Amino acid sequence: MPGAPTRAGSETTAAARRPGMExxxxxxxxxxxxxxxxxxxxxxxxxxxxxxxxxxxGLSSGPALLVRIAGDAISGIFLGELAxxxxxxxxxxxxxGRYWLDILASLPFPSGFEALxxxxxxxxxxxxxxxxxxxxxxxxxxxxxxxxxxxxxxIVVLLGASISALFEHKLNREHxxxxxxxxxxxxxxxxxxPMDGVPxxxxxxxxxxxxxxxxxxVFAVVTGAAAALMTQRLxxxxxxxxxxxxxxxxxxxCGWDRRAPLVIEELQHSTEEKERAIxxxxxxxxxxxxxxxxxxxxxxxxxxxxxxKAETLERAGIRRASKAIIMSDxxxxxxxxxxxxxxxxxxxxxxxxNHGIYTCAELLNREHEAHLRMAGVEDVAxxxxxxxxxxxxxxxxxxxxxxxxxxxSVQYGNEFFKVDLPASLEGKSFREAMERLIPRNAITxxxxxxxxxxxxxxxxxxxxxFLLQRGDRLVVIARxxxxxxxx
Numbered sequence: 001m002p003g004a005p006t007r008a009g010s011e012t013t014a015a016a017r018r019p020g021m022e023x024x025x026x027x028x029x030x031x032x033x034x035x036x037x038x039x040x041x042x043x044x045x046x047x048x049x050x051x052x053x054x055x056x057x058g059l060s061s062g063p064a065l066l067v068r069i070a071g072d073a074i075s076g077i078f079l080g081e082l083a084x085x086x087x088x089x090x091x092x093x094x095x096x097g098r099y100w101l102d103i104l105a106s107l108p109f110p111s112g113f114e115a116l117x118x119x120x121x122x123x124x125x126x127x128x129x130x131x132x133x134x135x136x137x138x139x140x141x142x143x144x145x146x147x148x149x150x151x152x153x154x155i156v157v158l159l160g161a162s163i164s165a166l167f168e169h170k171l172n173r174e175h176x177x178x179x180x181x182x183x184x185x186x187x188x189x190x191x192x193x194p195m196d197g198v199p200x201x202x203x204x205x206x207x208x209x210x211x212x213x214x215x216x217x218v219f220a221v222v223t224g225a226a227a228a229l230m231t232q233r234l235x236x237x238x239x240x241x242x243x244x245x246x247x248x249x250x251x252x253x254c255g256w257d258r259r260a261p262l263v264i265e266e267l268q269h270s271t272e273e274k275e276r277a278i279x280x281x282x283x284x285x286x287x288x289x290x291x292x293x294x295x296x297x298x299x300x301x302x303x304x305x306x307x308x309k310a311e312t313l314e315r316a317g318i319r320r321a322s323k324a325i326i327m328s329d330x331x332x333x334x335x336x337x338x339x340x341x342x343x344x345x346x347x348x349x350x351x352x353x354n355h356g357i358y359t360c361a362e363l364l365n366r367e368h369e370a371h372l373r374m375a376g377v378e379d380v381a382x383x384x385x386x387x388x389x390x391x392x393x394x395x396x397x398x399x400x401x402x403x404x405x406x407x408x409s410v411q412y413g414n415e416f417f418k419v420d421l422p423a424s425l426e427g428k429s430f431r432e433a434m435e436r437l438i439p440r441n442a443i444t445x446x447x448x449x450x451x452x453x454x455x456x457x458x459x460x461x462x463x464x465x466f467l468l469q470r471g472d473r474l475v476v477i478a479r480x481x482x483x484x485x486x487x
Contacts, residue, residue: 032298085099086099156214157186158185190215251277253324254325259327261295266410268299269410322357351377417481430468441479442478446460447468447474
């Protein structure tokens with residue numbers, strides 16, 4: 001058909017986009033790292049303190065200049081951080097829709113304009129980012145909600161103290177002191193009425209009204225949160241479409257059964273996959289209980305829908321995903337034949353939408369494997385067969401189950417690793433590769449060889465004289481990924 005994209009063209013386009021996606025993914029992971037968020041927290045607190053001190057004045061020219069320079073320097077750091085964060089977003093409109101307040105709060109305001117002094121208080125609004133960061137760190141319960149409430153209350157108190165000191169000090173000398181204005185704001189919020197009488201300026205009266213109403217809201221929110229904490233054991237994991245649309249290089253799990261939590265735990269324990277986001281596509285209203293001590297809640301998303309439908313997979317970002325796992329879905333009352341049919345349909349749809357994705361699928365009946373292979377699925381597993389062969393192996397070779405269990409799990413002991421063939425081993429024999437890797441605490445057991453396109457052939461325990469060639473990958477058993485530098 002003229003003008004229709006070919007499979008090769010789609011693969012070329014996907015390959016061309018992959019480096020940029022990987023770079024954005026690495027930068028995004030750094031910006032979500034605990035140490036990076038810790039630095040942001042410190043800068044936010046320091047910047048907010050400097051903003052309040054700068055607005056209220058009372059400093060001589062030397063210290064005032066240092067405060068202004070420090071505030072502008074931190075604003076420059078925040079603008080740089082926001083610029084990098086903007087680059088990681090595919091849709092710039094979504095970035096500005098989410099961070100417009102942070103941009104406004106980070107803009108440096110020129111000195112010498114008395115009317116603009118009040119605008120410097122916008123820097124205090126960066127404390128809202130502090131609330132977001134704290135909420136991310138305390139996602140296991142209501143701690144994040146209380147942290148956000150605490151930060152919001154602090155913002156209201158600081159703004160109330162700064163504005164009251166800025167406008168009231170001319171008619172009320174007590175407000176010359178920033179400390180007095182701060183405690184006046186605190187007690188006005190708690191009491192629900194202005195302390196030490198009604199303010200003398202219109203602005204002061206408006207601020208006292210805002211503080212009184214904020215105190216009532218805080219009391220209501222705390223009471224409601226405490227009641228919810230007593231009755232709610234599990235919080236529903238919400239997925240926002242905006243977050244989903246920004247995911248890249250992630251893993252999509254289609255279907256759900258009792259083994260799915262273990263799959264998620266294994267993926268997040270893997271050094272290669274632990275930083276990837278995981279999107280679960282299943283007909284579930286809410287995510288079943290997971291071990292949140294092991295699983296990173298920030299990296300797990302639930303999308304309620306039918307994974308055999310293209311529009312549902314599009315919402316899961318399947319075009320930008322790096323891997324797809326199709327499990328034999330047991331959420332509905334379906335026969336084994338229907339489950340395999342849904343697996344095949346999902347595989348065909350996934351490969352059609354993203355030719356470059358790596359897909360592995362589970363079947364209940366091995367007879368249907370040919371359909372998945374024709375669709376382009378790289379790996380097919382018939383778990384029931386594996387269970388039967390393991391039981392017979394246990395009967396024949398007692399104690400072998402512990403070895404198999406350790407090798408298949410990434411959470412402890414030895415595991416399988418695939419490593420690229422070093423240039424020094426090209427044209428060498430399999431035996432020489434084994435001897436070279438033994439000092440690196442790695443046992444070579446197989447060779448994976450590309451056969452064109454996405455097809456690869458696995459040679460398990462080949463002959464010692466088997467010659468290695470460029471493009472091969474070695475499959476090894478080791479406790480950690482071996483370093484083949486200088487081998």
